[in-house]
Amino acid sequence: MSTFYIVATPIGNLGDLSPRAVEVLKSVDHIACEDTRTSGKLLSAFGINTPKFSFHLHNEHHKVEHVLNILRGGQSVALISDAGMPGISDPGFLAVRAIKQEGITVTVIPGPDAVTTALVASGLPCDKYCFEGFLPPKKGRQKRLKELSEEERTIVFYESPHRIVKLLKELEEHFEPERLAAVARELTKKFEEVVRAPISELKEDFENRASIKGEIAVVVAGKGYSE
Incomplete structure (x- = not known):
């Protein structure tokens, strides 16, 4: 069969x-x-x-x-x-x-996937989350970000290296700048990196990098989450 x-x-x-x-x-x-x-x-x-x-x-x-x-x-x-x-x-x-x-x-x-790997590595709540994948490049993008700013579950995005700074700027604009988030890059590889900080600090970090490589997952805490 x-x-x-x-x-x-x-x-x-x-x-x-x-x-x-x-x-x-x-x-x-x-x-x-x-x-x-x-x-x-x-x-x-x-x-x-x-x-x-x-x-x-x-x-x-x-x-x-x-x-x-x-x-x-x-x-x-x-x-x-x-x-x-x-x-x-x-x-x-x-x-x-x-x-x-x-x-x-x-x-x-079953096997590896970047969504759950990044989610668990982020240190943010994993019991309830929503996966957005890649946001629309243009049409509907800002509207969707505004909607997601009210989401109480942890949110996971995919993003490319050359657009990660743009996404972090948009998250800072639409979400609270102090909301916790994590950027996971090169997962399971030699140079794996998971940076966890308020959105505003992540934006500043990646803005000042000479180059950014590897596929990226961004994990953002839900509205109202605090530590």
């Missing part, structure tokens, strides 16, 4: 790929990759030679039918993203929805 596997991959440290994930990636008939070049390095490191094809945000609508045809033929497919859990700010949702509608088995192989 065909199965569609959603497989979490390391967000930085290759040692975080689980033995179960390796077993599945070796046993399936095809691997759908967000970027075949990036995934090729990971797969090669673990001696995985399974045929792969591209499956990313720009071709997801087109590729869903391709995946379905493979599964209808009795073969299994594993979906991996460049890092972390597919479907979390990465392609995957459309495929899972379509495959579920066909009654084909979907199995998730």
Whole structure:
């Protein structure tokens, strides 16, 4: 019987790929990759030679039918993203929805993700939180930030290195400047960094840096939280 596997991959440290994930990636008939070049390095490191094809945000609508045809033929497919859990700010949702509608088995192989890693490392409340991913670059961005300023749960954002200062400035403007937050960078890698401070201090810190590298998660305390 065909199965569609959603497989979490390391967000930085290759040692975080689980033995179960390796077993599945070796046993399936095809691997759908967000970027075949990036995934090729990971797969090669673990001696995985399974045929792969591209499956990313720009071709997801087109590729869903391709995946379905493979599964209808009795073969299994594993979906991996460049890092972390597919479907979390990465392609995957459309495929899972379509495959579920066909009654084909979907199995998730859990593993690392930047959301919960940053959240726990931040030292901010983890019992209730909301994940915003990447904010809209323009339309609706300021409105959403204003809405989130009233959120009482811990909030997690994703941001790119070249836009992190802009985000921190916006958070200072829309949230209380003294509200606690944390910027998590290069998670699980050699130069992992989690800086925790009031938003205004984080903004000043990152404004004064000569360069900023690595994927970033920003964790912000909910309204009313104090220590």
